[in-house]
Amino acid sequence: MIEVSARDGSADALLFEANIDIGPHFTFPHLKRACLTSSSLTVHTRIPLVIPLKSIESVRLRRWWLSERAIEIRYVDGVSRKLRFSVSNRLATDRRATQDFFQAIEAARGGTAAWKIPSGVFPAQLAPVYAQTVHQMRKEIGSWGKWLMGVGIVSLVLNNFLDPTWGIVLILAGLLSFKIKEPCLLIVYGCTLVWAAILNIASASPSVAGVMGVQLILAFTVFSRYPRYDRAFRKYAAAVVAEGQSTPMSPYAAHFPLASMLLGLGTLMALCGLILAVAFGIGPHIAQIGSVVDRLFALDFYFAAAAFTLGLAALLRDGGNRLQSAVGMGLGLTAIWIILFLTIAR
Incomplete structure (x- = not known):
């Protein structure tokens, strides 16, 4: 897979126009020429498409079945669109054609140097x-x-x-x-x-x-909104750091893994103590203080749920101690299952 990140520049839009006779054309408002017009490339249908440059996040070249390729355009809001074209010559060099295409985009935006392929920054x-x-x-x-x-x-x-x-x-x-x-x-x-x-x-x-x-x-x-926002936030954080600014990631969220592990451990220990107290200590008096015991079990459930939730959020966030997050999730989930079992058994 070849990927190049999009950049802002002088051009306003990127025009894709494919014709079955002369192959795919990629023209630009500020660049009076076409690129990627190799005779070895043909398109099944005519595709007119104008895309604002600022809405493009990345352009990728993907393999599609055996003799076809697909240019996938991913927008900043997470939506992607594929433009398929066939390659009549199986020995055609995809990398060279893609480099020509991306260099034309760079020239249209006022750039001078070709983009690095692949680009991870x-x-x-x-x-x-x-x-x-x-x-x-x-x-x-x-x-x-x-x-x-x-x-x-x-x-x-x-x-x-x-x-x-x-x-x-x-x-x-x-x-x-x-x-x-x-x-x-x-x-x-x-x-x-x-x-x-x-x-x-x-x-x-x-x-x-x-x-x-x-x-x-x-x-x-x-x-359902998490994947889109998470993808945008990660790339926004990388762009801000590239400008030399401080990271927008909160230092408070960095404590989620440790908080998850401590909550899970404390909840499981408190739950075991409560079960032992009911079984051997306050069992004969459970009728008088039953509401208090129920409240304590509910409180244990809340803390166990918090341990699991913080651990899951920390794992998806990255940048923290994954072992602590996993341990906190495991302890919290164990306590939750015990509480639910005791609740159903009653």
Whole structure:
């Protein structure tokens, strides 16, 4: 695969026009010539297409079946489009044709040097392009954080209907949005909604079935936006660092792996202690303090869910101790399974 990152420049758009008789033409508004017009290249259909240069993230040459190739254009918003063409000469050099094509793009944008193939560094000029997507992501993270805080406050006020302890968890999750503006927080919010739905399932109450469905839909919405925002944020961070600026990655999120491991370890130890206390200590008095025990089990569930969630967010974020994240996820998930088993067994 040959890949070259796009750059800003003098041209406004990139025009693709393919003809079955003379082969694919690639022309530019500020370059009065065509390139990649080798007679060994033919196209099955005529393809007129104008693409703004600022919307292009990368151009790749891919193999398509046996004797065909595909030029794949990926946009900054994550959408990609493939232009297929056939190669009549099996010995045709794809690399040379691609170099000619990319050199023409470079010349159209006012550049002088040919791009390196492949290119693994995103140029600093792309920072303003990705900044728009990152700004939108940060606004959504702030909105989700405020929404979770609002639901948490409602849970504290309506403590006869909603769990006040869960309300505290929601408020803490919402407060993270004031310090962390990264895609990994979308994982935290999505998992928080999933855990809320699991709690509703465990309650076995028909009245919360609709609420559970809404929570799962919202969780799916959050998770579906993560890949696009994560891709844009990574490339934005690389472009900003290339300009010599400080990284936009939050130092607070770097503590997710350690926090996940400590939460998971503490939760599992507290759960084992609670089980032993119920079995050998307070068993005869369980009828009198049953509500307190249930509250402690629920609290253990919340901390275990937090351990798993932070570990998952840290693994997807990278840049941290992956072993700590994996251990935290494993301990948290183990505690969750134990609590769910005890809840169902009762």
